Amino acid sequence: MQSLPMLQNALIVGAILFSLGLVGILARRNLIVMFLAAEMMLQGISVSLVAWSRYHGDWGGQILVIFVLTVAACEAAIALVFVLGAFSRTGRLDAAAWQSLREATLGRVIDRELPASDTLPQKFPTLTPAGVLPETDEDELLQREHV
Amino acid sequence: MLAAIDPFSPGVLLATGVTATAASLWLLLPRGQSGRRERTARWVGALLGLAALSAFVATGRRLGGLGEEAVFLIVSLVAVVSAAATVVTRSPVYAAIWFALSLAGVAGVLLVLGAQFLGVATIVVYAGAILVMFLFVLMLAQPSGLAPYDRVSNEPLLAAVAGAVLLGLLSLSIGRLSAGDDPATADPAPAVAVDALQADHVARLGGELFGRHLVAIEAAGVLLLIALVGSIAIVARTEEARVQERRAG
Numbered sequence: 001m002q003s004l005p006m007l008q009n010a011l012i013v014g015a016i017l018f019s020l021g022l023v024g025i026l027a028r029r030n031l032i033v034m035f036l037a038a039e040m041m042l043q044g045i046s047v048s049l050v051a052w053s054r055y056h057g058d059w060g061g062q063i064l065v066i067f068v069l070t071v072a073a074c075e076a077a078i079a080l081v082f083v084l085g086a087f088s089r090t091g092r093l094d095a096a097a098w099q100s101l102r103e104a105t106l107g108r109v110i111d112r113e114l115p116a117s118d119t120l121p122q123k124f125p126t127l128t129p130a131g132v133l134p135e136t137d138e139d140e141l142l143q144r145e146h147v
Numbered sequence: 148m149l150a151a152i153d154p155f156s157p158g159v160l161l162a163t164g165v166t167a168t169a170a171s172l173w174l175l176l177p178r179g180q181s182g183r184r185e186r187t188a189r190w191v192g193a194l195l196g197l198a199a200l201s202a203f204v205a206t207g208r209r210l211g212g213l214g215e216e217a218v219f220l221i222v223s224l225v226a227v228v229s230a231a232a233t234v235v236t237r238s239p240v241y242a243a244i245w246f247a248l249s250l251a252g253v254a255g256v257l258l259v260l261g262a263q264f265l266g267v268a269t270i271v272v273y274a275g276a277i278l279v280m281f282l283f284v285l286m287l288a289q290p291s292g293l294a295p296y297d298r299v300s301n302e303p304l305l306a307a308v309a310g311a312v313l314l315g316l317l318s319l320s321i322g323r324l325s326a327g328d329d330p331a332t333a334d335p336a337p338a339v340a341v342d343a344l345q346a347d348h349v350a351r352l353g354g355e356l357f358g359r360h361l362v363a364i365e366a367a368g369v370l371l372l373i374a375l376v377g378s379i380a381i382v383a384r385t386e387e388a389r390v391q392e393r394r395a396g
Contacts, residue, residue, distance in 0.1 A: 006216065008321050009207045010260055013223040015317035016203070017230050017253070019168075023310035024234035027176050027300040032239050032285055036246045039277070040230055043253045046269070050262045059355040063363075065265050066356065069272050070367045074374035076277045080284050081378040085385050087288040093239075094296040114295055115181035 010051035017044030031083045031093045035076070042072050157206060161318055164202030169311035171195035175235040176307065179299040196231060200224070206318065219259045226252025237297050243281050250274045264349045 017040055024037025046065045053061025083093070090097040096109045174192030178185075204220070229249040236242045250273045257266035300306065356364060 004324065005207075006219075008324060009216070009219065009223075010256065011321045011324075012203065012207060012318055013227065013256060015314055015321065016227050017249075019310040019314035019317070020172075020227070020230045020234050022313060023172055023176075023306050026309060027303050027306035028234070029296040029299065029301060030239050030242075030294070032281060032288075033233075033242050033297075036233055036242055036281065039273070040233065040246065040249065043226075043230075043250070043269075043273075046265070047253060047256055047260075050257055050260045050265060053262070054260045059352065062262050062265055062352060063356055063360055065262070066268070067363065067367055069265075069268060070371060073272060073277060074370055076280060077374050077378045078381075080280055081381045084284060084288065085381070088385070088389070092294070092296065093288055094294070095301075096296065109301070111295065111299070112179070114179045114298055 004055075007051050007055040010054075011048050014044040014046075014048035014051065017041070017047065019044075029095045031086065031095055034095065035079055035083070039072060039076070042068055157322060160202050160206050161315060161322070164199050164206065164318075165311045165315035167195045167199035167202060168314060169307045171199055172231075172235070172307035172310060173304050175231070176300045176303040177235070177237050177298050178303055179295075192235075200227065203318070206322070216259070219256065222252050222255030222259060224252075225249075226256055237293055239285055239297065240282070243278060243285060247274050247278050250278070264352050 021037045021039075021041035021044060024040065025034050028034055028037065046068055049061040049065050049068075051061075053059065086098065087093055096111070099109055102108075171192045171194075174188045174195065178188075180188065226249050229245045229252060232245040233242045233249055236245055250269060254266040254269045257263075257269060
């Protein structure tokens with residue numbers, strides 16, 4: 001397993017993860033999904049680093065991945081605070097809500113009217129009621145402090 | 148001269164894979180279409196994605212060693228397919244859940260590569276902590292139903308082509324790696340050094356971490372502390388500003 005083909009296969013998996021993350025961060029507009037895509041790029045890098053570490057029999061790659069994990073945790077904490085702040089200002093998780101910050105030479109993103117989506121509202125399973133309904137006193141229910 | 152082109156040569160496989168990747172990502176990304184066209188596009192995109200995957204698997208088989216590593220093949224397929232689903236799913240909650248599955252696949256890949264501690268740490272730190280934090284924020288902030296900005300993408304065609312071209316270039320250079328003549332791949336060390344099956348794997352990783360990299364560990368700890376304090380400070384300041392705004396207005 002300590003071979004060049006194994007290294008190449010693992011590197012290709014890392015490259016695929018990295019590219020998919022790049023597509024996600026370029027294309028999606030939801031801030032949270034963009035962050036998920038950024039984390040996915042970090043995952044691709046981790047896979048590549050561990051593959052190199054395996055190939056050379058050296059701990060360096062694995063140590064680097066530990067620091068990648070640390071920085072990812074910090075990044076997620078700070079980024080989510082900013083996302084929450086942005087959400088409380090605009091009421092949307094939309095990256096285009098902040099397009100007034102764009103370069104002066106860039107055009108404005110204009111949303112066109114979307115066709116109605118015909119996806120049905122989600123249905124959740126319900127349990128059939130079993131047993132007898134317990135007797136309740138309506139007055140007592142109204143006076144209860146905690147329900 | 149057309150007959151001289153071998154349809155299964157690595158170059159043709161790679162070109163097919165890259166083209167199919169770009170087309171499938173473009174079809175799968177949300178483009179704000181009506182339901183029926185979107186469903187058709189999704190099916191075609193998924194089929195093209197399968198074609199791209201099989202092209203890449205065939206490239207790997209050509210590189211050799213993929214056949215006997217069935218476990219590696221399975222976990223990396225899980226990781227890659229759910230990563231693609233993360234990127235193209237409309238609902239961000241489902242995207243987060245697909246990302247968790249992708250993390251499970253990545254952890255499997257790390258285990259196969261002989262990094263047992265990192266595989267477990269990926270599950271614990273990412274899927275256990277970071278992803279749950281993402282889901283908290285989503286549940287706080289997500290309106291019910293699909294938001295319009297979840298149904299469209301920024302430049303889906305350009306993004307898909309950019310990703311596919313990057314992937315093609317990376318795989319091209321990975322495929323050109325050869326043992327010996329390149330300093331990066333010369334001298335594959337004996338397997339004993341980082342073998343996950345060793346009983347003291349984690350102990351040796353810890354020894355390396357707290358021996359050679361002690362200062363870096365301290366710096367990482369300080370970084371974590373600063374991130375914690377900083378995020379609380381930012382939240383507190385925005386809350387304060389909001390309260391003052393409300394008083395003034």
